[in-house]
Amino acid sequence: MSENLKTIRELAEELGVSKKKIHYQVSKLDTDLIQRLDGTIYLDKSAISKIKSSIGYTSSVELDTSGIQNRHVLDSLLDTEKNKLIDEKSEQISYLKEQLNKKDDQLSIKDEQIKSLVEIQNQTQNLLDQQQRLALQDKKLLEEYKSEIKELKSLNIPKQGSGKDDSIPKESSSKNRVKEPQNKKWWHFGRRM
Incomplete structure (x- = not known):
């Protein structure tokens, strides 16, 4: 054909x-x-x-003539878009850097808080140790006092076989004796029976 x-x-x-x-x-x-x-x-x-x-x-001949003009337009559009994209990414980077700095500041604050809490914990542990030592000393002193009290009680126990109670003070017993002779008449002392 x-x-x-x-x-x-x-x-x-x-x-x-x-x-x-x-x-x-x-x-x-x-x-x-x-x-x-x-x-x-x-x-x-x-x-x-x-x-x-x-x-x-479109054929390649048509592309050659109009392609050059289109290419310049496309290149300028691409440059514009590339610049916009670069600007956006730069803004994102600066925002992320700000956020990172904030996080770093927060981390340093948290580190300080942790450090102070560790110090408080150590102080609390020392106070608890001191309290336990003092409680142990108190217990030992209490036991010593109890043993001393037992020793003192053992010294004050009346002897068996004596009918009198040694717990009565001697002064009150001598007063009672003085009162008894007053009831008796004095001339009875010189008489012999």
């Missing part, structure tokens, strides 16, 4: 798309742009250009 005519498969391979996509585009075209021979569909230049435009395909 003619070089200007292409099959659906040839056009799909040339454009790098599937045959189904080309076949769908062909179904939207007018029948006068399509030629059928032996059950095969052939497309002419006008049909091919309409299919290319409908799928958004």
Whole structure:
């Protein structure tokens, strides 16, 4: 056939798309742009250009002329986006540094608190040890006092066999004796019986 005519498969391979996509585009075209021979569909230049435009395909020649302009625009857009991204990341970094500094400050405060709590714990432990030592000393002193009291009580126990109670003070017993002679008459002392 003619070089200007292409099959659906040839056009799909040339454009790098599937045959189904080309076949769908062909179904939207007018029948006068399509030629059928032996059950095969052939497309002419006008049909091919309409299919290319409908799928958004541009040739490399078109890209060369408009591509340079587009490339400059794209480069400037990319530079702008890159600068925005760099600015955002710089802000994030500075925010994270601030947060890190806050965390460091909080950690140093917590370290100081832990240090003071350890000191308080050590002081409490020392006081508890002192209290236990004092309690032990008190217990020993109490036992000593009890043993001394027992010794003193053992010294004051009256002897068995004496009818009198030694717990009565001697002064009161001598007073009682003095009162007894007063009841008796004095002249009885000199007489003998």
